[in-house]
Amino acid sequence: MGIKYSNKINKIRTFALSLIFVGFIVMYGGIFFRSSVWLMTIFMLLGLLCIVASTGVYFWIGMLSTKAVQVTCPTCQKQTKMLGRVDMCMYCNEPLTLDQSLEGKQFDEKYNRKKQKES
Numbered sequence: 001m002g003i004k005y006s007n008k009i010n011k012i013r014t015f016a017l018s019l020i021f022v023g024f025i026v027m028y029g030g031i032f033f034r035s036s037v038w039l040m041t042i043f044m045l046l047g048l049l050c051i052v053a054s055t056g057v058y059f060w061i062g063m064l065s066t067k068a069v070q071v072t073c074p075t076c077q078k079q080t081k082m083l084g085r086v087d088m089c090m091y092c093n094e095p096l097t098l099d100q101s102l103e104g105k106q107f108d109e110k111y112n113r114k115k116q117k118e119s
C-alpha cells in the first residue's frame with residue numbers, strides 16, 4: 001500500500017507536539033545570533049509564535065474531540081474517536097466509516113474532501 005494513514009485527532013496532536021519542538025529549536029537557534037540583538041529577538045519571537053500556535057492547535061483538538069464521534073472499533077474493541085466520514089482507529093489503524101455506502105470499499109482519505117485537493 002505504501003501510504004500510511006492514521007487517525008486524524010492523533011495526526012493533529014502529533015502536529016501540535018512538533019510545533020512545540022520547532023518552537024524550542026528556533027528559540028535555541030537564536031542563541032547563535034547573540035551578536036545581533038535584532039536577529040536574536042526575531043528568533044525568540046518566531047519560536048514563541050510556534051509555541052503559541054501549538055497551544056492554539058491543542059485547543060482546536062479539544063474542540064474537535066467534542067465533535068468527534070465515539071465508536072467501538074470492530075477490530076480491537078477499543079473506544080476510538082473519529083472525525084469526518086472516514087477515519088482510522090486510534091489504536092490499530094483500522095479504517096472506519098460512518099457512511100454505509102462506503103462500507104467495504106477501499107479506504108481513501110479523499111472521501112472526506114469533496115472539492116479541495118490535498119496541498
Ligand SMILES: [Zn+2]
Pocket residue numbers: 073074075076077078080089090091092093094
Ligand atoms: Zn482498532
